[in-house]
Amino acid sequence: MRGNFRIVSTTLSALALIGAIGLSATVSADPMEDGKKLAFSKKKGNCLACHLIPGGDQPGNIGPPLIGMKARFPDKAKLHAQIAEPRTANPNSIMPPFSAHGVLSGKEIDLVVDFIYSL
Amino acid sequence: MKKLIGVVALLSLALSPLLTAQAATPAEDREAFREYFKKNMPSDDLADYKNGVYAFNKDAREQWEEIEEFPPYEIQLDEGEELWNKKFANGKSFENCLGKLDTIRAKYPHFDEKNDTIVTLEGSINKCLTDNDEKPLKWKKGKMASLSGYIARAADGQKIKVEVKGDKALAWYNKGKNFFYAKRGQLNLSCADCHMYNASKWIRGDNLGPALGQATHFPVFRSKWGELGTLHRRYGGCNKQVRAKPFKAQSDEYKALEYFQAVMSDGMDINGPGARK
Numbered sequence: 001m002r003g004n005f006r007i008v009s010t011t012l013s014a015l016a017l018i019g020a021i022g023l024s025a026t027v028s029a030d031p032m033e034d035g036k037k038l039a040f041s042k043k044k045g046n047c048l049a050c051h052l053i054p055g056g057d058q059p060g061n062i063g064p065p066l067i068g069m070k071a072r073f074p075d076k077a078k079l080h081a082q083i084a085e086p087r088t089a090n091p092n093s094i095m096p097p098f099s100a101h102g103v104l105s106g107k108e109i110d111l112v113v114d115f116i117y118s119l
Numbered sequence: 120m121k122k123l124i125g126v127v128a129l130l131s132l133a134l135s136p137l138l139t140a141q142a143a144t145p146a147e148d149r150e151a152f153r154e155y156f157k158k159n160m161p162s163d164d165l166a167d168y169k170n171g172v173y174a175f176n177k178d179a180r181e182q183w184e185e186i187e188e189f190p191p192y193e194i195q196l197d198e199g200e201e202l203w204n205k206k207f208a209n210g211k212s213f214e215n216c217l218g219k220l221d222t223i224r225a226k227y228p229h230f231d232e233k234n235d236t237i238v239t240l241e242g243s244i245n246k247c248l249t250d251n252d253e254k255p256l257k258w259k260k261g262k263m264a265s266l267s268g269y270i271a272r273a274a275d276g277q278k279i280k281v282e283v284k285g286d287k288a289l290a291w292y293n294k295g296k297n298f299f300y301a302k303r304g305q306l307n308l309s310c311a312d313c314h315m316y317n318a319s320k321w322i323r324g325d326n327l328g329p330a331l332g333q334a335t336h337f338p339v340f341r342s343k344w345g346e347l348g349t350l351h352r353r354y355g356g357c358n359k360q361v362r363a364k365p366f367k368a369q370s371d372e373y374k375a376l377e378y379f380q381a382v383m384s385d386g387m388d389i390n391g392p393g394a395r396k
Binding site: 042046048049050058059060061062094096097101102103 | 305306312320
């Protein structure tokens with residue numbers, strides 16, 4: 001029952017999202033594509049500003065290339081945490097605190113994680 | 120008791136590198152700042168940092184040198200010259216307030232003891248206008264940038280010279296220094312993050328220029344702007360990039376920042392106006 005409820009509520013919020021920002025059905029059709037968009041978009045993750053990411057144009061070189069992430073982060077949750085709060089690993093990190101500063105929601109970080117985990 | 124003193128002494132000994140770092144004089148800061156760039160950057164020709172990012176980027180440098188053969192800011196220098204020569208309604212002119220043309224740029228920014236503030240060239244230009252019952256100019260571009268550029272060009276070959284004398288001046292210096300190193304905005308980045316720790320690296324398609332020398336060549340012609348803009352205009356742009364609310368041009372925050380940056384660039388050639396991407 002609980003599980004059902006969660007499905008209903010995510011569907012609802014996904015619907016709300018579609019309504020709010022007028023995105024088409026691509027939102028859940030291809031999560032990998034959504035993660036990529038979030039990672040590349042200047043208004044969102046803009047990870048490309050600092051990291052080389054396969055498939056991205058004009059990458060920066062402030063941070064390490066985001067390749068072989070499965071090997072670097074066998075535990076997916078740790079990868080999520082690194083993106084959500086880079087200051088845990090490096091208090092002076094130049095990488096933005098995506099979660100604490102509300103740049104990306106937890107769900108958006110999940111999508112980004114899935115995408116870079118595939119690289 | 121003796122033991123306690125020993126512990127305290129030991130403790131302060133352990134802390135002393137930190138303490139001295141905090142209590143460093145502006146001259147010591149400048150030395151450490153220059154040393155950082157010398158050690159960590161692809162070019163240790165610090166005098167060349169007056170050319171910003173072109174000190175690192177050979178390809179971009181060639182393009183830029185071509186641009187400088189027919190400077191895109193020439194028209195604005197002409198406008199600046201006209202403004203400089205034009206008499207006010209009361210018969211006076213800028214020379215009456217600011218002094219001889221080629222002596223002006225090197226005096227700014229400086230600390231004004233009486234008013235406990237930092238005086239910038241742009242601030243003095245507008246003060247001259249309002250003191251003479253003329254309308255002040257807008258701060259960041261247009262005529263202000265033209266006149267500031269004309270005055271800067273007349274100081275070609277001179278050096279930046281700023282002094283920090285007395286506690287109040289030091290407080291302004293420290294305000295600017297804190298601003299420079301403080302993280303800000305939704306993206307949580309400091310000036311130092313981009314222009315010191317990651318200078319010479321790429322952030323997307325942009326090569327990051329060194330903070331050392333940033334005060335030498337303003338106003339700057341930016342291709343993106345298609346015109347000259349003042350240093351404070353650039354500060355505002357860099358604040359916005361990290362999704363921070365920019366301060367107003369000539370706010371205390373930016374004046375303090377300009378003061379700090381000028382102290383860091385002390386002794387370098389004045390080479391405004393510059394041209395950048």
